Amino acid sequence: MTTAQARREEIYRLATTAGLTSVEELSQRFNVTASTIRRDLALLNDQGKLARTYGGALAIGAHPEASLRQRIGEAFEEKQAIAQWAAGQVQAGESILLDGGSTVGALAHALRDRSGLTVTTPALNTVQELADSPGIHVDCLGGRLRSVSQTFVGPLAEAALERMTFDRVFLGADAVTADDGICEADQAQTRLKELMARRGADVYVLADSSKLGQRPFHAWVRLPLPWTLVTDADADPHEVELFRRAGVRVTIAQGAHAGTSGRLDAEEAS
Known part of the structure; x- marks a missing residue:
């Protein structure tokens, strides 16, 4: 052995x-x-x-930094579990903001058959997911396109956000830690996430367990409390506890094929 x-x-x-x-x-x-x-x-x-x-x-x-295309197939089942839980929080008549990334894109896919929603996004994959959904009104944030993430960033996107508020904001992350918040490869992307978080009544970070406690890049955004981390059943219990101690609400989304190593029961806690 x-x-x-x-x-x-x-x-x-x-x-x-x-x-x-x-x-x-x-x-x-x-x-x-x-x-x-x-x-x-x-x-x-x-x-x-x-x-x-x-x-x-x-x-x-x-x-x-991996491209969006590369990320879509990674941790697929975990991302689906996270997306399904997040979709369950969205109510008819709400206005929501969907960030870029593969996990938030999975959430957009889960919402395609809904009606009575207004979705705002800077992400091309979310626009493509919802373009043919008759019950969803889609607003797009323009700006400079980052090809690797397939999202718009920069002053134009930031200016548009100043005119909007949202019932719920769903953010993606390259990585996330309890002390420093969301880690990204690009400063413009972290700046946009910071502004997004300020515009929502309820803020969620959708991050599979492989991203918890990691520091692959040097651009950060620290989110104001309260916010909710939504991750999967393979989350390290020690990392989860660090987030809770920091005042972050944590939800463990259970999937049909979730792993058993370090498995946690589905829960939401502050």
């Missing part, structure tokens, strides 16, 4: 020699759970050896 230290050394070697290393590939290679691999990657990240990405790791020095 491979020891934990030997496994981590091999993960580092693979990332250094092969570049991108996925959680799924490593889980199969070492015959351990995805949660175990995520903990290995988190430790290697803390040691400065690897940079965490969506669904895997890169050797330090490689560009770690």
